[in-house]
Amino acid sequence: MRIATPLAYATDPRSGADAVATWEQDGLDVVWVSEAYGFDAPTIMGYLAAKTTRLQIGSAILPIYSRTPALLAQTAAGLDAVSGGRAILGLGASGPQVIEGWHGVAYDRPLTRTREVIRICRQVWRRETLVNEGIYRLPLPAEEGTGLGKPLKILTRPVRDSIPIYVASLGDKNVRMTAEVADGWLPFLYDPGRAADIWGAALAAGQRKRSADLPPLEVVAGGPLAIGADVTGLRDLARPLIALYVGGMGAKGRNFYHDLLCRYGYADDADRIQELYLAGRKTEAAAAVPAELLERTSLIGPESYVRDRVQAYRDAGVTILNVTPLGPDPRRLIATVKDMAR
Incomplete structure (x- = not known):
């Protein structure tokens, strides 16, 4: 099982890249760069490529609506070139709030669109001549x-000729x-679990159906x-982020993260978080995140406990353990969890 870490939205790109370059020496295998409606991911990924030598650099995620398939393929190929073959193209549909509110693009046919984007990207990397009939019509018809x-x-x-494509998805x-x-x-x-x-x-x-x-x-x-x-209190640091996604990344009746909490058995909590967040009561929304959820979606506790958590992720089929180190010594945490993953 390999070890990865996300570069958070609020992280200064230069200091974040410096930290990642150090963690690479401690065994970090993959870094993920988010985008949403913050800085664009490819710029920061290119900077990371120059600062590192071994680890893979992935987007998590590039929305499929904000770039044409050909541009997504060009971007991934360019990042793969400057990194020496270390790029991962992480894709996702994002959600209507961001796609229509930030990019001004209609949020339609996400599954069909994702399939086409993946197919076209692979055609580009194989240097095939682009012809496509579907959502993306290549070449564009005369009419x-x-x-x-x-x-x-x-x-x-x-x-x-085949850059790895990872997809962010939640629904069946x-x-x-x-x-x-x-x-x-x-x-x-x-x-x-x-x-x-x-x-x-x-x-x-x-x-x-997989090829x-x-x-x-x-x-x-x-x-x-x-x-x-004495670190279990650090689980609470995840509350604002979870409240943002469950409460704010969507609307009532159209929020994938709210739906996931319902499937986990936290329907009442999910409704409460969403209600508070949409009413502007973000602190109360964060406080409403169930403590059990915080525990079950983290690796925080004594070393023996964390070792068991690593094994639980492995047993569930996780092949890349994605961790956010908290505390004053992230290098020690990366090195320790890398040993556990081995």
Whole structure:
């Protein structure tokens, strides 16, 4: 099991890259760069490529609506070139709030769109001439443009003809599609003890349709990490982020994270968090996050406890343990959890 860490939205990119370069020496294998409506991820990923030598650099995530498939493929190929073949293209549909509110693009047909994006990206990296009939019509037909468009293939030669594509997904249909066509899966608020009940059937259905040409599906999950006798209070640091997603990343009746908490058995808590957050009472919304959820989606406690948590993620099928080290000595935490993962 490999070890990864996310670069948080609020992190200064330069100091964050310096820290990641140090953690690389302690065994860190993958760093994930988020985007949402903060800094764009590819710029920071390119900076990380220059600061590191071994670890993989992934986007988590680039929304499929904000860039054309060809641009997504070009961006991943460029990052793969400057990093020497260390790029991971993490994709996701995001949600209507961000896509329509920030990008001004209609949030429609996310599953079909994701499939097409993945297929077109792989065509680009194989240097195939782009022709596509679907949501993305390549070349654009004359009745929709000038009629001068022609099929093209990428001018440069990608370092790899198959860059790993990981998909962030939560709902059954999206998870099934991810297991069928992606190289990796990026779930959110992953509880290893309940994952099989929530996603097992969808993953199995997708795996049955998976091409033999694809490698085994990577599963990326984890949470905040702290090791010690008196560190359980650090679980509370996750409250504002969970409240943001469950309460604010969507609307009533259209919030994937709220739905996930309901599936976990926290329906009343999810409703309460959403109600408070949408009313502007963010502190109270954070306080309403169940303590049990904080425990089950983190790796915080004495060393023996954290070791058991690492094993629980491994037993659940996680192949890349994604941790956020908390406390004054993140290097020790990365090195320790790397030993546990071995």
